[in-house]
Amino acid sequence: MDAISPKIPPDPRAEVTRRGALGVSGWRSGSGVDALRSLPEVNASVAIPVGGHWFRRLLAFAGPGYMVSVGYMDPGNWATDLAGGAQFGYTLLSVILLSNVMAILLQALAARLGIVTDRDLAQACRDSYSRPVNIMLWLACEAAIIACDLAEVIGTAIALQLLFGIPLIGGALITALDAFLLLLLMNKGFRFLEAFVIALLIVIALCFTVQIVAAAPPVAAVLRGFVPSSAIVTNPAMLYIAIGIIGATVMPHNLYLHSSIVQTRAYPRTDEGRRDAIKWATTDSTIALMLALFINAAILIVAAATFHGSGHSDVAEIGKAFELLSPLLGLGIASTLFAVALLASGLNSTVTATLAGQIVMEGFLRLRMPSWARRLVTRAVAIVPVVIVTALYGERGTGQLLVLSQVILSMQLPFAVIPLVRFVSDRRKMGDFVIPRPVAVAAWIVAAVIVTLNVKLLFETIVGS
Template identity: 40%
Template sequence: MSKKSLDEINGSVVVPSVYEKSFFKKFLAYSGPGALVAVGYMDPGNWLTSLAGGSRYKYQLLSVLLLSILVAMIMQSFSIKLGVASRLDLAQAISVRVKRPARYLLWLLNEIAMMATDLTGVIGTALSLKMIFNLPLMWGVILTIFDVFIVLWFMRFGIRRIEVIVVIAILMVGMIFAIEVGHVHPALVQILQGFVPDKSIFTDQDKLILSLGIVGATIMPHNIYLHSSLAQSRRYDYHDFRQVKETLRFANWDSIVHLWAALIINCLLLILGGTVFFKKSDQLASLMSVFQGLNNTAVVGNLANPIMSYLFAFALLITGLISSITSTLSGQIVMEGYLHIKLPLWQRRLLTRAITLIPILIIGFVVNFDERIFENMIVYAQVVLSIALPFTLFPLIILTNDPKIMGRLVNKRWQTIVGLCLVLIITVLNIQLIVSTF
């Protein structure tokens, strides 16, 4: 087994000394891994649930989005702490503490989860290519196999430049949705009211189920594995406790800032759905219907504009492409950590994408590449991720509570209690999401 998680990037980014006074300089040096993780909070599954929440309940579920991202920040902080304190990613830390059958079972479960993550990116990219170029879905799906070359091209520049590219991509997506929301003139007071939780979320069965879907689509296993590894990309002296604590501090700042960016983008999507498609949810059955509806006067009246449609499609294409980077790195972490097998990145990418494409193409030919059925596959991918999530979060909390692994950074009792309670709540919510889906 490789001694280091993601050998190619581990300890590759130089950071300032602990004696450096400038907070901003240190923040910039540590900033980046949070952006790669934030991409996972903006995938097509989040797009669908946010748009559906807006179209059915206007801005009332903004509070659910806010709560979801706050919980995500807590879970990512445990992941960061594990990586910084133990110099192991989550897969490595679990692997050395379980017997071989359990290790293989956990690998298989997480490998399926990684493929489900990859599936949402494939479908999102294929849909965006159909929107922009009217390319048949079959060819769009097949073309996604070539994004391995995009990933390899990015990897040539090192992790620091990849982080910059991803930050720019996130800013572009955020600007696109800010333009779209500005174009439709939402009611600011109602938006602010939407961030205040309403008791109807718990009393209205349909609203509760959709809220569960939003929570279930937010936290995903691959982000937990990814962050525990990327936190080690900074070159810090792990024998110097002061620098370890500083690394942990700034890694958390990086995570918080970029997760807030992901929250803003998801809120903009919900606001877009709530402003343009409220009480028209029957006309918002899919991402494709949003693209078509934004340019249809019969649906959105004088707000219809072809530029808005194509900006929406372009944002979907960007998120699909950059998610390829994160899903590749996550898959590499899981395979190396659990199986102790190290594959070249291009082989890992081709393997994951080829296995992902097989069921997509089979289902595609069976249903004649029906767009709505394709997007339903995103929903079922969320179910797979929901099943895998407890097997990621419970070990994470248990490991960070082990002083042999964490040393002086072991969880305080209240942190473990809060962490376990949140994981139990997330697990119950995901079970409810699975039941409601079927």
């Protein structure tokens, strides 16, 4: 990966002039140069080679996609994938595939928005909607980030318990210390932060490669699992897990995150430079999300092969899966690899959720808060319910809370997806970079599917209650 070049901010006067022109044709112009730049401390800080082999350019743009992919394999995914595989075998593999295709499309749109408009999704909302609407969108996004953070606290606490015997409550409190991890990494440069994230992703992938080889699932059954089944919609229990998988995979805060961090690249802020940046940023995120597809599918496949066929279909807690993996697979290191991957997942998710929180707060409210303070506030909100539920209901309660957090994430998706699709489909806002009509139709279909599934889940939940 290329080293970080000395940061040379774009000419502020040119940026204000351009934004003023855009304000006439579709955006309400902001005020103040710094307020207009997303993550100003790292904006346009990563050098892009001029000319040379295409692979060098791909490497220069590689990074944001992998940071986004972290949200697609965080501890919340583990709970829903484990529950889905143990209860329903390979059936829900089709949901993982569908949600991954949806994610690839939506993240490509988020990257396009950031590169073309020099705005992240939060800033775009602020420049388009009234203050009451923006407050509602901000609150919805904050709820999603807290739900995501809840999953990270639980996942990291469970990993610490499995690896080192630390009680869940103690592990949850220890997670508050990672507020300073992002601060340390950001001080070393954004490229260093990306390298840290990618290194942990490699650890997770290696751990699950070993486990899926040990599980030796039947190939025919796995392939059938990727074919959609009507039972997913008609079976309320299966639908609940399916929407949890979608909520855990298509993460609303990732759309805000991606639209911001693609702007860390110092590509020419010209039409040609933006077009080239869109191509490489989309390639980066697509490759990274294919890795996320492999890991999510591997978790569900291992659960289906190990638990579903051996009479352990009630396995939904990460701790129980840890206890049974090695005995059932006949591989002594399987459980340890599972816990190591879980800890790596929790640490990675810490970095991206913190950045997303900063982007959302600055974009909607123009409120700057030190990274460590932002992290402590968000983490404190997540730690309290984990400590209470753990004290009252033990590990089983935290497992149910983990799955519920993913359903909450799914319920927040429309509040991020609909504005995103509206913006990139609007020629007044995107100019010549507006998405083609077929892509717009596909994006609106994705948005409609998400909204429909959420309404059905809400109805089933109310009726069931």
